[in-house]
Structures are given as structure tokens and as C-alpha cells.
Amino acid sequence: MELRSTVPIMTILATEALTKRYPRVTALDQLTVSVGTGVTGLVGANGAGKSTLIKILLGLVPASEGSAQVLGLDPATQGQEIRRSVGYMPEHDCLPPDQSATEFVVHMARMSGLPRTAARERAADTLRHVGLQEERYRPIGGYSTGMKQRVKLAQALVHDPKVIFLDEPTNGLDPQGRDEMLRLVHRIGTEFGISVLVCSHLLGELERICDNVIVIEGGRLLRASAIGELTQASQVISVEVEEGLEKLAARLTEVGETVAVEGRALSLQVRADETYDLLRDAVVDLELNLVRLEQRHARIEDVFR
Amino acid sequence: MSQPTGVIHDIGYRHYDGPRLGRGAAAVALGVHSLRGTFGLGRTFKSKIMPFLLFGAMMLPAVVSIAIMALLKQAPMSYTDYAIFMQAVIAIFLAAQAPVLVAPDLRHRVIPLYMSRPITIIDYIGAKLAAMMVALLILLAVPLTVQFIGEMLIDLPMPLHTHEYLAALGGSLFSAVLLTSIGLTLASFTPRRGLGVASVIAFYMFTLATSAVLTGVLESEGYRDASSWSILINPFFLVNAVQTNLFGTQPVEGLPFPSGAGPALILVAVVALALSGLYLRYRKALAA
Missing domain, CATH: 3.40.50.300 (P-loop containing nucleotide triphosphate hydrolases)
Incomplete structure (x- = not known):
């Protein structure tokens, strides 16, 4: 059997x-x-x-x-x-x-x-x-x-x-x-x-x-x-813009997102789907040039961050 | 779940629900596989050359002996001394084939794959030992048996050497056990086959030389007792001494072996020592 x-x-x-x-x-x-x-x-x-x-x-x-x-x-x-x-x-x-x-x-x-x-x-x-x-x-x-x-x-x-x-x-x-x-x-x-x-x-x-x-x-x-x-817990996206990384970081923090500046890129914790919308709106409002937007692969280190 | 009916070709994964034999069957399979390996069976043509050449060499005296019995009606070659005269061939066989049994698995780290199966390290070592012993027994006993059959068929004007033949078979068993223990243990200490061959040959040459030199020196100095013991350093003479004392046959060249149980005890002690070494070697290999 x-x-x-x-x-x-x-x-x-x-x-x-x-x-x-x-x-x-x-x-x-x-x-x-x-x-x-x-x-x-x-x-x-x-x-x-x-x-x-x-x-x-x-x-x-x-x-x-x-x-x-x-x-x-x-x-x-x-x-x-x-x-x-x-x-x-x-x-x-x-x-x-x-x-x-x-x-x-x-x-x-x-x-x-x-x-x-x-x-x-x-x-x-x-x-x-x-x-x-x-x-x-x-x-x-x-x-x-x-x-x-x-x-x-x-x-x-x-x-x-x-x-x-x-x-x-x-x-x-x-x-x-x-x-x-x-x-x-x-x-x-x-x-x-x-x-x-x-x-x-x-x-x-x-x-x-x-x-x-x-x-x-x-x-x-x-x-x-x-x-x-x-x-889900470790979902992080990486954002890169031509200029004004600090402005973007400040704006996103303002609306309640968790961000960190890592060199020339910004890492953004994805809370829910609306995080993407907020990011899009922030970039448009600040008239920034978006260079790169990618999902970061979860690594072991992320798990215990 | 109901089985699909009317399906002819099923190329999906199929589970195995046939018999699963135990640890014993696996150990026997490993022993047979290893024994075939010692004669190069199921391997490349190249690996058959050496064992069969040596087996042929072992058969040569028996064939010549049969011819002499048939043509000259003379007594056959001594059964009990056969292993002594052919010791170089036997030692080369041991040196060439013992590493074949143990070195590849150590070198290519196959042992963890065995250990992840029901088979244990004792089964593994046991199968390898049994394979080498049977291989040596074939090498030693087949020529003796062929010569004995020859003697039976040729009507010699003397009684059959049945007792000598049987004693030599007993001696073959002792040789197989002793040589296997020493040979496999030495071979297992290096994962490289070539080094294994060299170490077994070196060991044999060392005992051969030490035995001869010590015996000669001690005898010329007048220590007859010590000299008769020092002959036993050569494993082939040790077996001959045990065979002589146990079966009451003639010692080779009338050598004055120590009488009594001494030689047999030495043989048992050497086998025990070698087997412990082998066991410890594999314990260490497993821990790594």
C-alpha cells in the first residue's frame, strides 16, 4: 500500500x-x-x-x-x-x-x-x-x-x-x-x-x-x-535614482516606510503592496530619474536582521 | 488513490515495493563483488592481466609435477612446501590485489555512501577480508588440488599423499588468514594504490631478509634456539611451522622449527594485531 x-x-x-x-x-x-x-x-x-x-x-x-x-x-x-x-x-x-x-x-x-x-x-x-x-x-x-x-x-x-x-x-x-x-x-x-x-x-x-x-x-x-x-518578512527592494537619494529617503520615511541608504542605493522594506505605490508617487512628486528598481534576493543575513 | 487502468507506457516515477534484503545480504553482495574485483572480473581487461598471470604462475609447478609423475613415475612435488616455494608469487598477488580492495573507496571517499546504508563498518571490513581470504585460498588451494587429482589419476607405485595434501590445505587456510590480515591492513593505511602495493611488497621483503639474516647470524653464533624462532619472522615460514606442528608433516627443508603451540600463538597474535589496526583505521576514516 x-x-x-x-x-x-x-x-x-x-x-x-x-x-x-x-x-x-x-x-x-x-x-x-x-x-x-x-x-x-x-x-x-x-x-x-x-x-x-x-x-x-x-x-x-x-x-x-x-x-x-x-x-x-x-x-x-x-x-x-x-x-x-x-x-x-x-x-x-x-x-x-x-x-x-x-x-x-x-x-x-x-x-x-x-x-x-x-x-x-x-x-x-x-x-x-x-x-x-x-x-x-x-x-x-x-x-x-x-x-x-x-x-x-x-x-x-x-x-x-x-x-x-x-x-x-x-x-x-x-x-x-x-x-x-x-x-x-x-x-x-x-x-x-x-x-x-x-x-x-x-x-x-x-x-x-x-x-x-x-x-x-x-x-x-x-x-x-x-x-x-x-x-515576505525579508522582502526588500533596492532603489537607485540619479540624484536626490536623500530627498527620496526622507519622503519615504515621512510616509511611514522603513528605508536605509546603502551606498548609491536605497533599500526599502516592503510592508504591503501599497509600498510600491508610495515609492512610485514619491519618485514622481520629487521629479527624480529612476535608474534601477529591483527585488533584492533574500539572503541568510536578511533573515536575522 | 485508484490505480490508473489501461495505461501502457508509464514513464513517471515508480516506487519500489519489491523485497528489501537485510544487512547480511548486502554484506554478502559486497564480498562477492570484492572477490570478483581481486581477479579483475567485471573490470577492465587491464585489471585482469596481473591476477591471472600470477594464478598461471602458481599453477605451473603443479602442471610440471603432473607431467613428471606421468612420464617418470616419480613422487609429486611436496604439497606442504608448495606455498614456501611459491611465496614470491603469493606475496606479489597480495601486494597487487589487496590495495584494489580498499584503496579506491578510501581515496574517492565512497565509504560514507556505504555507511548511509544498513551495512555497518564491521560488515564492510568483514566483506573485504573474506574476499581477500577466498582469493588467496583459490590461489593456494587450486594448484594443490589439481596436482592431487593428477596424482590420483596417475597410478604411482606408492601410496597417495592424502595426508600431506590435506595438511597443505589447512596450511593454505592459515596463509590466507594471516596474509589477508597483514596485507589489507597495510594497504588500508594509504588511499593511494601504488603506495599500498609498495608497502605490502616492502613488508614482505623486510620479513624475508630479516628472517634469513637473523637466522644465519644467530645460528653461526651458536644460538640455535633463538635462530629457530627468528625463522618465523617470514610469514610463510610461520605458517609452515604451524602446519608442521599441527598436522605432523615434514617441515620445509627439514628446518628446526620450534615445536609446540608457540608458532600458532604467534600467528593468532599477529592476525589479532593486524585486524585491530584495520578496525582502528576505519574508525578514524569514519570520524573524518
Whole structure:
């Protein structure tokens, strides 16, 4: 029975005051989060504790304090069952260059416990889904970064997991490769019905594909919310005019908007749709020449401003 | 949700609802995959050359021995000394193939992918050890068995060397266990295959030379006891001594091995030491 597509929202994983201390650094500090179905982004700078969290959730590293659960199982004691139903794509390179993608993914499927024939079928299917065609028979050593990322994704998907952890899947990709990878991640969460926890240090990237975002910093939870709330709260537009930036700033402050002068541009918090109208009217009234008006991409820094 | 009916081509994502075998099946699959790798099966033609060349070299004495039995009606070559005479070939096989099993996964950081699956690090190491042991056992036992079949088929005017053959099989098992433990551990300390090959060969050469020199010096100085122990520094002589004491066969070249359980205890201790080293090595690799 396939339940995952019919159950609307359920908790895929949760942590409760999860703490991980290494001899010289605290990687996770009292982290309490809950992740439901769909695509969830985990955002944080390098060293924020993203990889440590994944290792604990996979049951590979014990937590110092607190508890966690993945698919209703406890990583501390039921790591093996968790790893049967979870896929993991690491951030670093992890592919042997002398094997073909097909050989490698078949092998990884068997390591997940799939019988030989099933492993072959699943590997072929999965490689097709991630977009590797004829090149899958060639040794991985000759692949582009984009193709390698796809193989890494395929090995995490080949056993049809219920949840998949992706650690910086767009690392090293060019803008087009990024878009393709993000589309793929989104499809996994929606079409494939596999819940995704995707780590990134770029919030702008995640807001395009995630339903929810968790922001961590220094091992602490900074914020967890639906993506809509987050981008609304951090919606900032950047305004540039030829002359009279101060006049514009003064006028906007007068009418109750929040502005800040940043070099040659003005950053304006968008309260509601009428903010745009007020800006337009102010520019017209002051007879200024508008050079640039653009939506600033929300960055992690904006979240805790 | 009702399943769509009458759909012929479904190119969308399909979930897998077939059997999921456990950790044991995965470990066995890894062992078989690794064993095939030691002979270059399922790999490029280039990686088959070395193991098969060495296997051919191991078979040579058995084939010659069969020819001599058939033509001259002479006794076959000693079963119990076979590994000693062919030690260079066996050592090269170990040096060439042990790094094949462990180095690529370390070098290309594939191990986290294994660890994100039900398989554990113990299963992983176990599968690699088993693969190397079976490979060495094939290398050692097949020539002995071929020669024994030859001896059975050729009607020699003497009794069959069944006891020697079986003792040599036992010795092959000890060799496989000892050499695998040492070889894989040494190879696992470097992620580079070439260095792994060099370190295993260097280790063998070192034991070969030390054993020979020490034995010679101690004997000429009159320390007969110490000299008989120092022979055992060479792992092949160590196995021969265990085989001699355990099965009551003739020692190679009538060497005066220490009698009793001493050599066997040394063998067990060396294996235990090597395996602990291997385990610690992978513990460290996981922490990184």
C-alpha cells in the first residue's frame, strides 16, 4: 500500500534539544526542529552544523544530549532501519572514477539490500530520472561536475527511500546546472513523493523549491517557517535614482516606510503592496530619474536582521 | 488513490515495493563483488592481466609435477612446501590485489555512501577480508588440488599423499588468514594504490631478509634456539611451522622449527594485531 501520497502532512523527522559537542566545538546546540513531508530547506553558513545534523539523523554519530526521530524511529538505536528508508547525497566527491554510473548505482542499490535484478532495473530507472542518458555506460572519471552530481543523486534515490538528505546538491554547478538540479530536487519532493531535506548556504536558491525552511547558525535554530512567511518578512527592494537619494529617503520615511541608504542605493522594506505605490508617487512628486528598481534576493543575513 | 487502468507506457516515477534484503545480504553482495574485483572480473581487461598471470604462475609447478609423475613415475612435488616455494608469487598477488580492495573507496571517499546504508563498518571490513581470504585460498588451494587429482589419476607405485595434501590445505587456510590480515591492513593505511602495493611488497621483503639474516647470524653464533624462532619472522615460514606442528608433516627443508603451540600463538597474535589496526583505521576514516 502506498500511503505517502495520500497522507497530507506528517512529521518526517524531528529533533528535541539536540546537542552535539565535539572536544573543541559545539556543532549543535539545543536544536529543536520538526520537518514535514515535501521539500524542506536547511540553511546555514558553512560550519553551522548541517552535516552534523545529517550524521546524527542517519544514526552514524551519537548525539551528546537531546533526542531525534526519523520516520518515527530513533537514530540512536534504530539507525539501521532508518538507513533502509533514507537516501543520502553527501556534499563531497564520493564517486570511483573507473566505474560507469550504471555499475556504481547498481552496486549501491545492492548495498541497500535490493536483489540483483531489482537493483539493475532501479538503477536504470533512476539514472533516467536524473537525466543521464548514454553516458551512463562510460567511466565516471570523464563526467562533468553536473553529471557527477546527478550520479550522486541517483545513488541516493536508487532504493526508493521515503526521505532523502541532500547536502549542497548544487555545489560546483554553473547557473544552468543549478537550475536543472533544483528543478530535479523539486520534482523528487512533488512528483516522486519522496520527502526532501536539502542543505544549502544559499537561501535564495532554496526559496524557489522549498515548502519550508529551517535556518541554523552556530548549531542553533535561528528560524523555522514556511517559505512564504520567510520571503515576505525579508522582502526588500533596492532603489537607485540619479540624484536626490536623500530627498527620496526622507519622503519615504515621512510616509511611514522603513528605508536605509546603502551606498548609491536605497533599500526599502516592503510592508504591503501599497509600498510600491508610495515609492512610485514619491519618485514622481520629487521629479527624480529612476535608474534601477529591483527585488533584492533574500539572503541568510536578511533573515536575522 | 485508484490505480490508473489501461495505461501502457508509464514513464513517471515508480516506487519500489519489491523485497528489501537485510544487512547480511548486502554484506554478502559486497564480498562477492570484492572477490570478483581481486581477479579483475567485471573490470577492465587491464585489471585482469596481473591476477591471472600470477594464478598461471602458481599453477605451473603443479602442471610440471603432473607431467613428471606421468612420464617418470616419480613422487609429486611436496604439497606442504608448495606455498614456501611459491611465496614470491603469493606475496606479489597480495601486494597487487589487496590495495584494489580498499584503496579506491578510501581515496574517492565512497565509504560514507556505504555507511548511509544498513551495512555497518564491521560488515564492510568483514566483506573485504573474506574476499581477500577466498582469493588467496583459490590461489593456494587450486594448484594443490589439481596436482592431487593428477596424482590420483596417475597410478604411482606408492601410496597417495592424502595426508600431506590435506595438511597443505589447512596450511593454505592459515596463509590466507594471516596474509589477508597483514596485507589489507597495510594497504588500508594509504588511499593511494601504488603506495599500498609498495608497502605490502616492502613488508614482505623486510620479513624475508630479516628472517634469513637473523637466522644465519644467530645460528653461526651458536644460538640455535633463538635462530629457530627468528625463522618465523617470514610469514610463510610461520605458517609452515604451524602446519608442521599441527598436522605432523615434514617441515620445509627439514628446518628446526620450534615445536609446540608457540608458532600458532604467534600467528593468532599477529592476525589479532593486524585486524585491530584495520578496525582502528576505519574508525578514524569514519570520524573524518
